[in-house]
């Protein structure tokens with residue numbers, strides 16, 4: 001079994017490589033999560049919005065992996081951030097997953113109509129009730145993160161945001177490091193856009209690795225967690241196999257230099273904060 005390092009953050013121990021379950025990249029079934037758990041993934045990322053919580057819960061039970069060994073994240077959607085809606089959404093997630101706690105509960109996206117102090121109330125409450133072992137935010141810019149940190153009565157342990165070689169996240173990463181938060185990278189494979197990249201292909205060929213493994217290793221070496229998704233059993237296993245080689249400083253720099261102004265993928269109009 002591949003030993004996946006854990007990232008410590010305010011008492012949380014987050015497996016650095018997890019498995020994504022958003023159905024946006026194609027057909028989805030509980031089988032792929034069972035495959036991932038059997039391959040050694042111990043960090044599963046879902047969200048109320050994805051509609052995959054039921055399958056994630058089924059897969060966790062079917063896999064035979066003890067609940068206590070799995071780091072389970074779910075998220076509350078931007079339209080449910082007021083306190084009563086938040087509590088209802090959390091209840092729905094517990095019922096769909098058939099679990100009695102989440103390891104990490106996150107605000108999925110900020111909502112410009114619901115101030116941050118209101119939004120973090122439900123988050124902090126879930127933590128105090130023991131429903132969420134840890135809490136975090138996703139898609140917050142550094143201004144919103146600072147606000148959340150200053151008003152939230154419970155520690156925020158992680159920020160989840162898009163990150164891959166085509167997107168510069170220097171500022172958000174620096175904010176996470178400054179406050180001791182884990183940065184969890186979503187779309188770590190650029191949702192498939194990285195695979196034709198000549199630089200990544202060249203580095204991958206030189207090391208006898210896949211482009212996906214190079215992209216994931218680049219994140220691991222920055223101390224960033226990543227949650228790639230694949231529906232293919234071979235790729236699910238291969239994506240986890242990134243802990244027995246090290247990219248050189250030069251390779252790390254060449255990959256970082258691939259960032260581009262139009263590199264962002266998740267950019268829903270009307271919902272996004274001004275990005276850093």
Ligand SMILES: NC(=O)c1ccc[n+]([C@@H]2O[C@H](COP(=O)([O-])OP(=O)(O)OC[C@H]3O[C@@H](n4cnc5c(N)ncnc54)[C@H](OP(=O)(O)O)[C@@H]3O)[C@@H](O)[C@H]2O)c1
Nearest residue numbers: 020021022025186187188189190191212228229230231235
């Ligand atoms: N918080 C948020 O707002 C947010 C937003 C987006 C995503 N997320 C989370 O992040 C997770 C990952 O993001 P994502 O699913 O959008 O994109 P991703 O993981 O960057 O890319 C997934 C795509 O890459 C392909 N792929 C995976 N491994 C591969 C490999 N080794 N070789 C070739 N192709 C490969 C997959 O196809 P195959 O299935 O054919 O392998 C799929 O089309 C999501 O599932 C979700 O949990 C969170």
